[in-house]
Amino acid sequence: MILLDIITFFGRLHPLIVHLPIGFLLLAVIFDLVSYFPKYQVLKSAVSFTLFAGFCSAVIACIFGYLLSLTGDYDTTLLRHHKNSGIGIALFSGILFLLTHPKVRLIIPVSSRIFSALSVCLLGLMSYSGHLGGNLTHGSDYLSLAELTKTKREKPVSAEQAFIFEDVVQPILEKRCSQCHQGGKLKGNLSVESLTSLKKGGKNGPAVVAGKLAESELFKRITLDPAHKEFMPSDGKTPLTKTETEIIRWWIEKAMATEGKKLAELKGNEIIKPQIASFLGLGGLVPNEKETEISQKINPAIPLTLDNNLVINLRNSGFEARVMLQKPVMLDITLPSNSGKKGSELRKLLSPLAKNIIWLNLSENGLTDNDFDFLKDCTNLEKLRVEKNPVSDAFSNYLSKMPHLEALNLNETKITESSLTQLRKLPSLKRIYTFGTSIKGPEDGVINLGSK
Template sequence: MGISEPSLLLFLGRLHPLVLHFPVALLIAVVIVEVFARFRGITNSPIFQSTIYFILIVGALSAAVTAAMGWSLAHHGGYVGDTIYWHKRFGLAVALLAILALLFKRLSLQKKMASFKYAYTTTLFLCVSAIFVTGHYGGMLTHGDNFLSSAAPEPMASWLGKTTNRAATDKYLTTDTFTTQIEPILKHYCYQCHGESKQQGGLNLNKQDMALAGGDSGVAAITPGSALNSEAIRRLFMLRENKKAMPPDGKPRPSAEELVALMDWIENGAPWAGEASGPSTFLADILGENAEPADATAIEMLRRTGASVKEISKTNPLLMVNLSLHSYSPQQLTQLLAPLKHNIAWLNLSNNKITKEVSELISECSQITQLILSNSALNDDLIAPIAQLKHLVVLNLTSNEISIDGVNEVIGLPRLERLYLWKNPIETEQLDQLKLAYPSIKITSNIALVQTNASATKRRKTPVKTSTKNIEGVEL
């Protein structure tokens, strides 16, 4: 992870997004005016021809300057891969074709060389076509490879390169934690500067080996098993004025729930796509050895509502159920989950209101090893039934109204190893007492994160400021 050193070439390169619209508008305007003039029969007007010629001069020169700035930005901005390769070449093609169009226009204005008007028309058409292709690749660099294709209808989406592999595109229909939870966060907040097309500071978070190795600084961005020792997490907690804070330049930061997901993933070994790790996975595999397959009709009914339902693995029929993508009424939750209550190993009910009936149903899900109840209006009166889940390993209670009394209801679960108490009304002293009483349980909360980051800051030779107030509106 790092920041490019300031330089004149880098500064000029970063002006590229500011000036590129100028030649684009001029060159497209030439085409529009030429077509309009032909319909109106005024193409032979000296004033018209002089105006078009002047616009072409400005458009061609500005296209050349824009292309030069773009190449400087590509060279000094950490961009790599096929997308930048083609963006650069089509951008150069725009500049060259604009200059050729200007040359042919000048020749066609001479009486003995009027035939050059056909070469001018063809070159101008190719130039504008190259503008659209260049813009497409530029959009991919800025917003991701599927920026245009993801919103396009078929068959245009396939023509633009959208993948047709259902397993690859529908992140909600897979049991892969990285694909379902982590990769969307990295794509939204990180890949723009640290992905396949651009590797600011030499860091690529799109590849496992590169992410673990770190960037030019030599510090690992991700340290499997230790979120608070991972440079990526540390920089997410730096104050905005620190030039090393990520994401930079006032760009939005992950929400509290997304930060919890990132840290949980790292704590469980940072498994990449297709991998499995973490104690909840191991226990689920053991429980699934003698489990019966779930009712296919009940699974299909749940999927039709937009929920994600998949078996833990090919050899484990227990289910991973994610209902956080939509809002369900308490009655719907009980009706949909009741037929599957003995088949669920992972259950995510985030963003759905938990009532007494739903809480009691959860307590009957005897095989659950991982339970996520973030932002579910859970309180002390509703949490008691969850204490019956004897196989529960991971419990996420982020963004609820759980006090220390509610925590005491569940913290004695025999297999509990991870407990998330982010944004709950628990005092610092109470949290310290919990950690002393239950040293085998990793407890993550906003209070703990601020304290740990503050301690890490003191140990560093160069102090790093960490925020204790808010992260994009998330109160710590």
């Protein structure tokens, strides 16, 4: 088990290391081509060393790529082509390096123009291999011409007219599950791209079994305790909201995991109609009688109502906003990666909703400590994701007035051990995700603080 963890750890470094040969070899080709101009002829002498550096780093990238392939989470055909092209790059760059050596040139005389033509061919092979790598990571439609001509599905005018799978269930799966279960990357050999692939399932059985929740691996995984190792989505990613989970439950149990049918065509749709309307942004914040029953576990400090225009304005500004519960109004808000939004704009859009925000995802947006001052108003927050932002220990000061915070994702941030003492004082905090930080802890980067 320890050996497997070590292999997985080093394998995950492949996407980082692979940029080294790309940079070196691209630079070598550029040096070679521009050296034809008298002004840059001196760069010709740097081609040999740059090719050698590219060759060495390509070999290392191949080794780490092989370790990553051992996890078995990728499409085998696509993986084989990517692996072979990667090995080809290493061999090709090695041959080009040898051809720069004077003694080799005596045995195999190659003109400068032929050498340059071979260098351009290497560039083409790199582009091909990179494209395959992108498909493995992001799906087969990544950088596909089909995406440019793809017609976006029109939004239903009402919940009744929504196709239950195509307009509701599939978008939920694409948002929450596609990163690990679509295209070239298939964790557990499971794809969520179609109903057929869901019924086929993965190595643990069918993901969906019509009418049988207990046999549907998908539903079992999304309803586990988030601390469970088999909970999905994993690695600290935002879980399905209560509304999304109820939709999946009803679709499997009552709609018999069907596709190609509108909600109006399905029996008993009145029960799920409010949730679907809310998910599609069609029902506003119209209360649903079943969801307005406030249990004792729900934080009484959350406002019961909210101006719907604030949510609409947030969505129009590029945020994803889901209503988890109608009364009190509980919001799950996500800011898409690399949005370009900073402190003043975040404060303007989120502060009016602060008391209603329960789950908040601001990951991978280049946000610094000063951009988070609005968090002091988010006193009802339960789950917060700020991974892949350059936040430091100063960020933890904004969390001191969050008595309900249960999960905090700090993966790949600049947080250090000194913040842990303050974070441990939060009364409800159960899990801290610290993978890729300087904090020493479990190998998976998850610090479990237990029940409080």
